[in-house]
Amino acid sequence: MKFDLSNKNALVTGGSSGIGKAIAETLKSQGANVYVIDLNEIESNTSQGINTIKTDITSLNNLKDVLKKVPDRIDLLINNAGVGLVGNIENTEEEDFDRLYKVNVKGVYNCIKTFIPNMKANGGAIINMASIVSHVAVNNRFAYTMTKGAVHAMTFSIAKDYIHEGIRCNSVSPARVHTPFVDEYLSKNYPGKEKEMFKNLSKTQPLGRMGKPEEIANLVLYLCSDEASFITGSDFSIDGGFVKLNGN
Numbered sequence: 001m002k003f004d005l006s007n008k009n010a011l012v013t014g015g016s017s018g019i020g021k022a023i024a025e026t027l028k029s030q031g032a033n034v035y036v037i038d039l040n041e042i043e044s045n046t047s048q049g050i051n052t053i054k055t056d057i058t059s060l061n062n063l064k065d066v067l068k069k070v071p072d073r074i075d076l077l078i079n080n081a082g083v084g085l086v087g088n089i090e091n092t093e094e095e096d097f098d099r100l101y102k103v104n105v106k107g108v109y110n111c112i113k114t115f116i117p118n119m120k121a122n123g124g125a126i127i128n129m130a131s132i133v134s135h136v137a138v139n140n141r142f143a144y145t146m147t148k149g150a151v152h153a154m155t156f157s158i159a160k161d162y163i164h165e166g167i168r169c170n171s172v173s174p175a176r177v178h179t180p181f182v183d184e185y186l187s188k189n190y191p192g193k194e195k196e197m198f199k200n201l202s203k204t205q206p207l208g209r210m211g212k213p214e215e216i217a218n219l220v221l222y223l224c225s226d227e228a229s230f231i232t233g234s235d236f237s238i239d240g241g242f243v244k245l246n247g248n
């Protein structure tokens with residue numbers, strides 16, 4: 001079987017919703033032993049044999065406790081947990097800027113710093129969730145863009161430093177994917193106009209729709225697998241043509 005993850009131990013942050021949930025389920029279906037690290041625990045993960053460790057990834061100390069609850073050998077680390085924010089620099093408040101940094105940037109630092117020692121003996125793969133905003137400007141995403149630029153840059157830095165330890169590190173950059181992240185954005189910013197705005201957001205991908213969490217999960221599965229053994233330090237767009245095809 002291709003993309004076989006039997007006997008692999010995988011950690012997925014933010015695996016209780018949206019893209020992370022699809023990643024956890026996909027890795028599990030390919031035979032991995034999956035641990036989700038999330039603020040919330042959900043029944044559908046538990047019933048599929050996916051372990052959840054309720055933790056806030058913004059605290060390095062919390063993650064040290066997580067280390068005691070996962071296997072000594074970690075093969076796959078998926079840094080997926082993240083939060084969004086709409087606004088240009090003038091209407092981005094300092095506490096929101098700091099909050100986005102703490103989850104999206106420091107959360108990735110905290111997880112890699114905590115778990116990479118457990119990957120070094122046997123090698124493994126790290127996949128970071130970047131975004132189209134790591135590559136192109138999207139209106140009013142100032143703080144979010146700052147964080148996803150950092151995620152992209154951390155990816156090749158880690159890939160370089162750990163190449164001789166057999167650890168590959170790559171990122172994926174989705175355009176809009178239909179998850180609770182998008183639904184919350186619409187209800188908060190466009191109350192009463194959610195359906196209309198959903199259509200507008202769908203059209204911003206040249207393919208004419210948003211991505212599905214499973215589509216992102218399948219790319220992550222490939223990058224985790226031994227079939228992707230020649231790939232490190234790279235970023236993969238998965239965006240319905242958003243970055244390359246939106247010109248006139």
Ligand SMILES: NC(=O)c1ccc[n+]([C@@H]2O[C@H](COP(=O)([O-])OP(=O)(O)OC[C@H]3O[C@@H](n4cnc5c(N)ncnc54)[C@H](O)[C@@H]3O)[C@@H](O)[C@H]2O)c1
Nearest residue numbers: 014016017018019038039056057080081082176177179181
């Ligand atoms: N949905 C999109 O359109 C889209 C596009 C590009 C990139 N992304 C990125 O994909 C990732 C997942 O997005 P999603 O749409 O599935 O989001 P989501 O809101 O559906 O799920 C995010 C999950 O992360 C968890 N989480 C948030 N903060 C946490 C913390 N401090 N500690 C532990 N867990 C925490 C939440 O509890 C939730 O389960 C994010 O990094 C996001 O930036 C999403």
